[in-house]
Amino acid sequence: MGVALVFILVAVGSVLFHVFSPWWWTPIASNWGSIDNTIIITFWITGIAFVGVVGFMGYCIFRFRHRKDARADYEPENKKLEGWLTIGTALGVAALLAPGLYVWHKYIDVPKDATDVEVIGQQWQWSYRLPGKDGKLGKADAENITSDNPLGVDPNDPAGQDDIIIEGDDLHLPIGKPVKVLLRSIDVLHDFYVPEFRAKMDMIPGVVTYYWFTPTRTGTYDVLCAELCGVGHSQMRSRVIVEEQDKNQAWLKSQQTFAQTQASARSRTAAAADTPSRN
Amino acid sequence: MADVVLGKEEYVPPPAEVEDVELAHPHSWWTRYVFCQDAKVIAIQYSLTAIAIGLVALVLSWLMRLQLGFPGVFSFIDPSQYLQYITMHGMIMVVYLLTALFLGGFGNYMIPLMVGARDMVFPFVNMLSYWIYLLAVLVLVASFFLPEGPTGAGWTLYPPQAILTGTPGQSAGIILMLASLALFIIGFTMGGLNYVVTVLQGRCRGMTLMRMPLTVWGIFTATVLALLAFPALFVGAVMLLLDRLLGTSFFMPTLVSMGEPLKYHGGSPILFQHLFWFFGHPEVYIVALPAFGIVSDLIATHARKNIFGYRMMVWAIVIIGALSFIVWAHHMYVSGMNPFFGYFFATTTLIIAVPTAIKVYNWVLTLWHGNIHLTLPMLFALAFIVTFVNGGLTGLFLGNVSVDVPLSDTMFVVAHFHMVMGVAPIMVIFGAIYHWYPKITGRMLNEGLGKIHFWISFLGAYAIFFPMHYVGLMGIPRRYYDIGDMAFVPSSAHDLNAFISIMALIVGAAQVIFLFNLAWSLRYGKKADGNPWRATTLEWQTPETPPGHGNWGKELPVVYRWAYDYSVPGAKEDFIPQNMPPAAVRAA
Numbered sequence: 116m117g118v119a120l121v122f123i124l125v126a127v128g129s130v131l132f133h134v135f136s137p138w139w140w141t142p143i144a145s146n147w148g149s150i151d152n153t154i155i156i157t158f159w160i161t162g163i164a165f166v167g168v169v170g171f172m173g174y175c176i177f178r179f180r181h182r183k184d185a186r187a188d189y190e191p192e193n194k195k196l197e198g199w200l201t202i203g204t205a206l207g208v209a210a211l212l213a214p215g216l217y218v219w220h221k222y223i224d225v226p227k228d229a230t231d232v233e234v235i236g237q238q239w240q241w242s243y244r245l246p247g248k249d250g251k252l253g254k255a256d257a258e259n260i261t262s263d264n265p266l267g268v269d270p271n272d273p274a275g276q277d278d279i280i281i282e283g284d285d286l287h288l289p290i291g292k293p294v295k296v297l298l299r300s301i302d303v304l305h306d307f308y309v310p311e312f313r314a315k316m317d318m319i320p321g322v323v324t325y326y327w328f329t330p331t332r333t334g335t336y337d338v339l340c341a342e343l344c345g346v347g348h349s350q351m352r353s354r355v356i357v358e359e360q361d362k363n364q365a366w367l368k369s370q371q372t373f374a375q376t377q378a379s380a381r382s383r384t385a386a387a388a389d390t391p392s393r394n
Numbered sequence: 395m396a397d398v399v400l401g402k403e404e405y406v407p408p409p410a411e412v413e414d415v416e417l418a419h420p421h422s423w424w425t426r427y428v429f430c431q432d433a434k435v436i437a438i439q440y441s442l443t444a445i446a447i448g449l450v451a452l453v454l455s456w457l458m459r460l461q462l463g464f465p466g467v468f469s470f471i472d473p474s475q476y477l478q479y480i481t482m483h484g485m486i487m488v489v490y491l492l493t494a495l496f497l498g499g500f501g502n503y504m505i506p507l508m509v510g511a512r513d514m515v516f517p518f519v520n521m522l523s524y525w526i527y528l529l530a531v532l533v534l535v536a537s538f539f540l541p542e543g544p545t546g547a548g549w550t551l552y553p554p555q556a557i558l559t560g561t562p563g564q565s566a567g568i569i570l571m572l573a574s575l576a577l578f579i580i581g582f583t584m585g586g587l588n589y590v591v592t593v594l595q596g597r598c599r600g601m602t603l604m605r606m607p608l609t610v611w612g613i614f615t616a617t618v619l620a621l622l623a624f625p626a627l628f629v630g631a632v633m634l635l636l637d638r639l640l641g642t643s644f645f646m647p648t649l650v651s652m653g654e655p656l657k658y659h660g661g662s663p664i665l666f667q668h669l670f671w672f673f674g675h676p677e678v679y680i681v682a683l684p685a686f687g688i689v690s691d692l693i694a695t696h697a698r699k700n701i702f703g704y705r706m707m708v709w710a711i712v713i714i715g716a717l718s719f720i721v722w723a724h725h726m727y728v729s730g731m732n733p734f735f736g737y738f739f740a741t742t743t744l745i746i747a748v749p750t751a752i753k754v755y756n757w758v759l760t761l762w763h764g765n766i767h768l769t770l771p772m773l774f775a776l777a778f779i780v781t782f783v784n785g786g787l788t789g790l791f792l793g794n795v796s797v798d799v800p801l802s803d804t805m806f807v808v809a810h811f812h813m814v815m816g817v818a819p820i821m822v823i824f825g826a827i828y829h830w831y832p833k834i835t836g837r838m839l840n841e842g843l844g845k846i847h848f849w850i851s852f853l854g855a856y857a858i859f860f861p862m863h864y865v866g867l868m869g870i871p872r873r874y875y876d877i878g879d880m881a882f883v884p885s886s887a888h889d890l891n892a893f894i895s896i897m898a899l900i901v902g903a904a905q906v907i908f909l910f911n912l913a914w915s916l917r918y919g920k921k922a923d924g925n926p927w928r929a930t931t932l933e934w935q936t937p938e939t940p941p942g943h944g945n946w947g948k949e950l951p952v953v954y955r956w957a958y959d960y961s962v963p964g965a966k967e968d969f970i971p972q973n974m975p976p977a978a979v980r981a982a
Contacts, residue, residue, distance in 0.1 A: 118768055118776075121853075125780055129860060138864040138890060140800075141882035153797050161787035168754060168783050172776065175761035179697075180768060186968060187699035187961035188763035196759075197703050197752070204751040208790075212744045215794035216737055222796055223733040238560045238652065257648045260655065267650075298730070302651045303555035304663060306728065306803060310869030310882055313800040317730045319663050320554060321647030324730035337880050341728075341803040341871045343548045345560030346473045349874040 119177035126169035130162065144311035144332040144357065146293075149221065151313065153214045160207055222314070225327045229293040232286070235266050236298070236305030236318045239347030241338055242266055243286045247277025247372055257301050257320065263380035267301060268373050276374040279367065285354040286338075288330050289363040298324045306341035309355055317342050330357040417513055417944055429525075431517035432943045433502040436524050438834070440498030443524075444491050447531050451486035452902050454479045463895025465876045473875040474562035477546030480873060481563075482538075484549030485571070488677065489578060490531055492819060496684040497582070497620065498527060500826060501589045501613045503834070507933035508610050510598025510951045510973075512944045514588045523588070526581030530574045537563070537570040545571045548873060550674075553645040553666050557638040559652060568638060572631040579624045579631075589617045598932075600953035604708065605972070607931045607957040608701060611708050612687020615715045616680045622719070623676035630669035637661070667729055671722035679718040681815050683711055685782075685822040686753055689775050691957070692825050693757055695929045696772035697764030698968050700958035703756045710749040717746045727798045736795040743793035747786070754783055765961065765968070769927070770844040774825030777852040778818050784856075785814025788863060803873075806866025809859045817855045824851065824908070831915070832922030836939050839919060843911045847904055854901035858894050865890060930969050931957050 143151060179187075231252050233244040244266060246252050253268055253275015260267040265282065268275045288294055298307055300318040308315045311334075316326045338353035358366070371379075420426035430436065458479045461471045471479075502520070506513050514520045537544035545563035547556035555561050556568055563571075593606075593614045606614075633644040637658070645666040646658035694701040701707060723731060723739045757779055766772065788810040792798045801807065824847075831839050868887060870877060877883060877891075925934040937947040951973040959970040970979055 118773070122776065122780065125853075125856060129784075132861065132864075136861070136864060137884065137886055138861075138868055140867050141869055147800075150796055150800055153794070154791065154800075157791050157794065157797055161790055164751075165783055165787055168758060169780055172758045172761060172779060175758065175764070176766060176768070176776065179761060179764045180766045181698075182765075185765045187697060187765040189700065189961055189963050190702065190763070191700050191958070192703050192705070197706055197755075200755050201748060201752060204748050208744045208747050211790055211794055212741060215740055215744075215796050218796035219733075219736050219740070222799065223736070237650075257650055257655075260650045262653070300649075302649050303558060303560065304552055308803070308871065310800070315728045315799050315802060317728055319647075319730045320649040321660075321662075322664075322730060335881070337882060339869075339871055339880070343477075343550075343552070343555065343873045345555055345558070346477065346546070346562060347560065348477075349473070349871075349876050349878060352878075 116177060116180075119173045119180070122169060122176060123173040126166050126173070130166060133158070133162070141310050142332075143313060144309075144330060144334060144336060145313060146329040146331055147222075147313040149214075149218045153218050156214055157211055160211055164207070222326065225295050225325070226293045229295040229327050231297055232288070232294050233297045233299060234286075234307045234318070236300045236307065236340065236344070236351075237265075237302050238345050239340070239351035240283055241286075241307075241351070241353035242283065243281040244268070244373075245279040245281070245367070245370075247279060249274060249277060252297070253278055253373070255299065260301060263377065263384075270377065276372065278373045279370045280373050280376055281370060285335075285356050287356045287358060287363055287366045289360045290330050290333055290357050292360075293327055293329045295325055295327045298326075303344050304342045305344050305351070308339045308341035309336050310339070311336045315341055330355075333357050333359065418517055419943060429521060431513070431521045433506050433514045433517065433520060434834075434941065434943075436520055437499050437502035439524050440494055440502060440527065443528055443531055444495040444499060447486055447535070448491035448495075449905075450535075451483045451491060452905065454483040454486075456899060456902055458483065459895040459898040461875065463892040474546055475543070476875040477548070477873070478543050478562055478567075481546050481549055481571075482534075482544050485575075486534070487816065488549065488681070489575070490534065492681045492815070493582070493620070493677070494527060495823060496681060496819070497589065497613065497617055498524065498585055500609075500684060500688065501617065502585070503830070504609055504933065505589055505592050505613060506596065507936065507941065507945055508607050508931055509593060509596060510601050510932050510946070510953060511592055511596035512946060512950070515591045515596050516588050519584045520588045523581050523585035526577055526584065530577035530581060533570055533574040533577060537567045537574075540566050540570070543567060547571075550667075550670060551634065552670075553634055553637065553663050554647075554649060554651075554658075557634065557646075569635065572635045572638075575631045576628060576635075579628045582620060582624060586617045586621045589613065590621065598950045598953060601932075601972075604705070605953060605956045608687040608690035608704070608707055608711070609684070609931075610687065611711050612683040612685070612690075615711050616683040619676045619683070619715050619718060620680045623673045623680070626669045627673035630666055630673070633669075634666065664726075664729060664731055667726055667731075668723070671725045672719075674725060675722040676715075676718045678811075678815050679715060681819050683715060685778070685819040686711060688826045689778050689822045690757065690760075691931065692771045692775040692822075692829055693760050694958050694960060695829075695927050696769050696775070697761055697766045698960045699760055699764040700956075700960055701756065702759040702762075703752075704956065704958060706752055707756055710753050713749045714746060714753075717742060717749075721746060721793075724793050724795075724798070727795050728802050740793060740795035744790065747790060747793075750786060754779065754786070769828075770839070770841060770848060771825040771829035771927075773845075773848050774821045774828065774852075777848070778821040778825065781813050781821060781852075781856065782818035784860065785810055785812075785818055789814060800869070801866060803871055804866035805870050805872050806863050808872045809862035809866060812862075813859045817859060821852065824848070827912075829927065830933075831912075832926045832939075833924075833933060833936075834940055835916055835919070836922055837915050837917075837919030838922050838926065839915045840911050843907055843914075847907045847911065850904035850907075851901055854897050854904065858897045858901065861890055862894055865894075925971075928967070928969050930959055930971050932972055935971050935973050 253272040298318040340351040545567035643661035646661040
C-alpha cells in the first residue's frame, strides 16, 4: 500500500514540479518559437506516457501485491495487446518526429536575404566580423593569423578590406533582419550559444559552420560557449545587443574596418622601427 | 515455440554425465583466490575492482557538486580541478564501473551458471581479461598522482582541445587516459569473446537459445555490441595518442593555440567524434541491455509470474542492439557535421523508442495479475522502471534533432543521461546484488538496512536528476565551473543547485549502508538455502551454495522448459525449475 502510494506520488510530484516550479526557459528573442512549440508537444506526449506507465505500475503494486494464498495468472503472451501497443507507440513517436524534422528543415534552410555575420571563437574570447559596404565577407584562414591580424583575414582578398572587425567587444544586430552566423574557430571546438535565440552550433577549426535566426526582441543577451574548450570555458563570455535599425547603422559606422586595423598596425610598426634611428 | 505452453515438453534426453576433466582446478591459495580461472572468482574480482574505482568516481561527483552548489565556498577547487573531476567521474562510471561490472562481473558469474556450463569456454583467457582490466584501472589511477593531475578534457576527449595546453593534464594525463582505455579494450575483448562463445557453444542439453533467461540474452547481446563498438574507440584513442606524441594530424587541422601556430595540418576534429560516438552510443546499450535482461528476471521471479511476451523481449533486445549502431550521430546534431544527417539520425533514434517502449510495457504487464512480493530486488526493479521511463522519455527530446538544438550541451543532457544510464542501471545492479548475494555467499543481505538504502538511493537520486532537467531547460550549459553572471538565470536557480548538491551528498553517503551490509552479512547474515527466492533458473539449482568450481558436481543439468514457469496452473509449487523433469512435475 505505502509502496504503491510512493510510486504514484513520484509521478504526480513530477507533474506538479513541472507545472508550479519557477524554473523554465528564458523568454525567447528570436524566430525559433517553433522549437519551443516542439518542446511543448514533446512534454505533453512524454508526460502522458510517464504518468500512464508509472500510474499503471502503482496500481499493479497496490492491486496485485502478495497476499496469503494468492497465485499469479499464467499468461505468456498476448499478441493482440502487444500489437496494439506497438502501433500506439509508433504513432506517438511519429507525432514527435514529424514536427521535429519539419523545424529542422527550416533550421538548416537559410533565407536568401540573411546577412552574413562571422563569429570567431578562440581560447577564451569571442570576436566578430561583419561585411562592409560590398555586403560580402572576405576570405579568412588560420594560416593568415599574425599578431596584427588575429582573425586570419586574407590580406589579399579585396572583399575583405571593408569588413568590420570587432575584437573583444559586444556584437550589435538589427532587430527583424535574418542573420546567418558563420562560425569559425582558430584553436579548439567552441559553440556560439545565446539562450534567448535557442539556436546553437559548434565551431570547428578548419571548417566554417553556420546557423540562422532573426532577432525579434531588442535587448542585451549573454553569449556563452556551449562546447568544452579548456579551463576558461565557463568564462568565455560576450554579449549581443539587438537594437533598432537606425541605431545599428550608427554603431556600424563607428567600427573599424579590416583595412583600417591593418593601416594602424603598419604605422605602429613603422613608428617602432623609426624610434632607434632618431637616436 | 513449444516452450511457452506447459505439457509439450515430453521429450526427455538421456542423463548427461560429463566428467569435469578440463577445468584448471586450483592447487594453492594463489590459484584459488588470485590467479584463479574460475569464472565466479573472476566475476568477484571484476566486481570488487569496479566498485572500488566507482567509489573514487562517487567522491569526484561530490567534489563537483560542492563546486556547483556552493560556488566560491570551497577554494581548493579551481577550474582545472573541476574539469578533471568531471572527466574522470564520467569515464570511470561509464567504462570502468558500469561496463566492467555488468559484463565482467555479472557476465562472468551468471552466464556459465544460467546456461548450465561448468565454466567459461576459455578460462585462462578469462583470467587474463581481469588482470589486464586491473592494469587499465591502475594506469588510470596513476594519472591522479601526476604533478598536474589527470586529463580534464571531458570524458568525450574531443580534440583538438584534449591534447592542447588550455586543457589540464595535457602533458601526461591524457596519455595515461588513452593508454588505459586501450588496455581496457584489450582486456575486455578477451573476456567478451569468452562470454559470446560460452553462450553459443557452452549451453547444456535442452537449453535452446529461446529458453535462455533474459539476463543471458541481455549480457550476450551487449557483449556482441561491445566487441563491435570498442574497436572504434580503440583506433580513435591510438590515433589521438599519435597526434599527441608523434605530431601526426589525424584529428588536428591548422590551428593557432594561445597565439602560437602549431605544426598540425589537415586533420578532422569531427572524425574523432564519429569514432567516439560509433563506440559511445552502443556503449549506452552495452550498459542498458544487461540491465534490461536482469530486471526482467527480477520482476518475473519476485512477481511469481512469467515475463510477459518473452519472444518480443528477446527480439526487442536484438533489434535495439542492431539499431544502436546507426544512431550515433544524434550526439552530434550541433557538432557542425553535414546538417542533412540530422534527418536520418533523428528518424533512426526515434525508431529505437518503439522496441524500448515494448520492453517497458512488458515489464509492467508482467506485474498485472502477478503476485508481487515487495522484496528488495523487486523494489529496485520498480525504481528502475520509473527512472528508466523518465530518462528514456527525455531521450525523445534530445534525439529529435531540432528539439536538441536548444538543449544540447546544457544540464538537461546531464540530467537525461544520468537518469537513463546512471541511476536506472545502478538500480538494477543493486537489485541484482540483493537478489544473487545469497547464491554467491550463502547468506541473505540484511533487509532492514537494504530498505533504508533503497529509499534514500531511489528517492534521493530522483530528487537530484529530475530537477536538474530544468536547470538545463533554463539554458545553463554543462561542464561549467561557475555559472557566474548570467542575466537570464534567476537567483532561485542557485538554490536549486544547492538543493541538488545536498541530495547528492546524502545519496552518496547512503552507499556506506550498502557497503556495510555487504560486509556485515557475509558473516552475520541470515543463512540462505540454495534457492531462497524459489526461482526457476539454473543458477538456483546448483548442488552446492555457493557453487563449487565446475558448478554442477558430476552431472550437468538438462533443461526441459523456458526460464519462466511461474504459477503454472495445475502445478503444486508456484515455480517449476528449468531442469525439473516432466515426470517429476506431474508427480508433484
